[in-house]
Amino acid sequence: MCQRLHLRVTQDLSRRHFLGGAAAMLAPFALPQAVAQTPVQQTRRPLLLRNMRLFDGSGQAPRAGVQVLIQGQRIAELLPTAAVVENAQVIDCQGKLVLPGLIDTHWHTMLAGISQLSAVSADLGYLYLVAAQEAQRTLLRGFTSVRDAGGPAFALKRAIDEGLVPGPRIFASGAMISQTSGHGDFRLRSDLPRAANGPLSLVEQMGVAMIADGEAEVLRRVREQLMLGASQIKMLAGGGVASLYDPLDSTQFSERELRAGVEAASDWNTYVMTHVYTPKGIQRAIRAGVKCIEHGQLADEASVRMMQGEGVWWSLQPFLQDADANVYADPGQRASQRQVAEGTEKAYALAQKHGIRTGWGTDILFNPKNTATQGRQLAKLTRFYDPLTLLGQATGTNGQLLALSGARSPYPGVLGRIAAGAWADLLVADGDPGVNLDFLADPERNLRLIMKDGKVHKNTL
Structure with a gap:
């Protein structure tokens, strides 16, 4: 395998073909679910999440009437429902809960x-x-x-x-x-x-x-x-x-x-x-x-x-x-x-x-x-704890605790919140944190989209 890979490189195959071959070699080591459901986005187009109930990590109740615009690895801004973003890739969240990564x-x-x-x-x-x-x-x-x-x-x-x-x-x-x-x-x-x-x-x-x-x-x-x-x-x-x-x-x-x-x-x-x-x-x-x-x-x-x-x-x-x-x-x-x-x-x-x-x-x-x-x-x-406070603890509050690392933080920026400038780590879930957090006990079924760094690792919407 090493000899064949070396030959391919020396024949100056395009970078796209080389990366495709490397991904194929690594595929057997990936979890089956991830292979089937988690295409990682390669596009640099803005990503717009719309039609949601947004829990922003503050511990406050989810709210509607908002869209989340993602540019690269960060959240660019929160927009009103009527806003239009040219050339954006749109993900319809189907009225489900959007929350920060845990x-x-x-x-x-x-x-x-x-x-x-x-x-x-x-x-x-x-x-x-x-x-x-x-x-x-x-x-x-x-x-x-x-x-x-x-x-x-x-x-x-x-x-x-x-x-x-x-x-x-x-x-x-x-x-x-x-x-x-x-x-x-x-x-x-x-x-x-x-x-x-x-x-x-x-x-x-x-x-x-x-x-x-x-x-x-x-x-x-x-x-x-x-x-x-x-x-x-x-x-x-x-x-x-x-x-x-x-x-x-x-x-x-x-x-x-x-x-x-x-x-x-x-x-x-x-x-x-x-x-x-x-x-x-x-x-x-x-x-x-x-x-x-x-x-x-x-x-x-x-x-x-x-x-x-x-x-x-x-x-x-x-x-x-x-x-x-x-x-x-x-x-x-x-x-x-x-x-x-x-x-x-x-x-x-x-x-x-x-x-x-x-x-x-x-x-x-x-x-x-x-x-x-x-x-x-x-x-x-x-x-x-009431569910909203607890979910805020596992997102925004824990993000503040991570920030204690100060200059030694390997990921400078805001974690655990959905806000302009924060890292684009988001989940789309079937659940209502105003009632309970039981939906988090079965992530395979209830987490419909998982995003980290602006890249989608699972999407069953």
């Missing part, structure tokens, strides 16, 4: 679609192939942007950005920064102790997590992730459920260590997000300058007031120990999971009571069967 602010691009055993035993090339397929499925669920909360996602992000594979925009954090014995220390007891000049563990070599003890090591590991292209930094400041050796109630990293990571990120004009559950850990992270608390389901009133006073974001996930939850065999993990689930309801109430800027994410990890529930895990939160 955003998941706690997604593990490389780790969601594989088991934990595969993550620590399979070749890295295999992991990338699985992740690339899952990235395409993520896009076809309507998620056009994700904030990756830890893992070696840089190569996949580049491939998506260059158009080699379809997938969402990725705000990559790179390897999670963990202390020894912390939530990101996946070594076995038999691996201890490690000499000062000892080799990196397998998980560190893969770029899933990096162990750092002391301010100097934290600085080095954070700076390495920034050099690799991290949009923001993920530090682990407390125990977790999925890990066996760090208790849920443990507090990790000293305030000085956390501050070292924050200062390194700040010097690059970006921020630190931190995994933490307990009041002690939350307050320590905030004092160190962390800008976003991930999880935090065990927060108390004092911690939440501190978030409010410092303008810290709270990235919450629907950890409710229901059918969508991870299944753990270890009794200690199940007990921790139950404690977090009980805290989840309280956390959503506290976030609303104190007006905390709240992002939404799923944190599906090592659970390939659960990735398909991504939209459902948003829809079920209408028990805590």
Whole structure:
């Protein structure tokens, strides 16, 4: 195949024919649905979406009497129904709902679609192939942007950005920064102790997590992730459920260590997000300058007031120990999971009571069967929020959270909104967000058009 391709190139075939041949070679690797339904537009003509109910990402009720004009990768302007655009390609949305592409602010691009055993035993090339397929499925669920909360996602992000594979925009954090014995220390007891000049563990070599003890090591590991292209930094400041050796109630990293990571990120004009559950850990992270608390389901009133006073974001996930939850065999993990689930309801109430800027994410990890529930895990939160507010959280509000990356954002501009100048990431759906968000639980049936960067990846209108 390589020889034939080389011969074709050397015979100076036209660029059009060459690209057609390359697309044919890659077609077997694409999902059947995408091949059948997702012709990517090559035209530079303006694109006009008309006849719709528009939810613009603000949380306000959908409105009629508007058209959306797209030029290239951006939304050019919103026009009245009577406006005519010369030479525009028109898509009739048939009176359906048009909304911004969804955003998941706690997604593990490389780790969601594989088991934990595969993550620590399979070749890295295999992991990338699985992740690339899952990235395409993520896009076809309507998620056009994700904030990756830890893992070696840089190569996949580049491939998506260059158009080699379809997938969402990725705000990559790179390897999670963990202390020894912390939530990101996946070594076995038999691996201890490690000499000062000892080799990196397998998980560190893969770029899933990096162990750092002391301010100097934290600085080095954070700076390495920034050099690799991290949009923001993920530090682990407390125990977790999925890990066996760090208790849920443990507090990790000293305030000085956390501050070292924050200062390194700040010097690059970006921020630190931190995994933490307990009041002690939350307050320590905030004092160190962390800008976003991930999880935090065990927060108390004092911690939440501190978030409010410092303008810290709270990235919450629907950890409710229901059918969508991870299944753990270890009794200690199940007990921790139950404690977090009980805290989840309280956390959503506290976030609303104190007006905390709240992002939404799923944190599906090592659970390939659960990735398909991504939209459902948003829809079920209408028990805590009215549907319009919740949909605004997963679009416009999450877009504001992504903007914390500042100068390190790989996609400068507005995400999560349908407005002039924003990225042209849109969905056309059968559903009414004034009633519920159940339509997002079945994206294959209810998402009729999926657009990212002004390119249509699915259209069944």
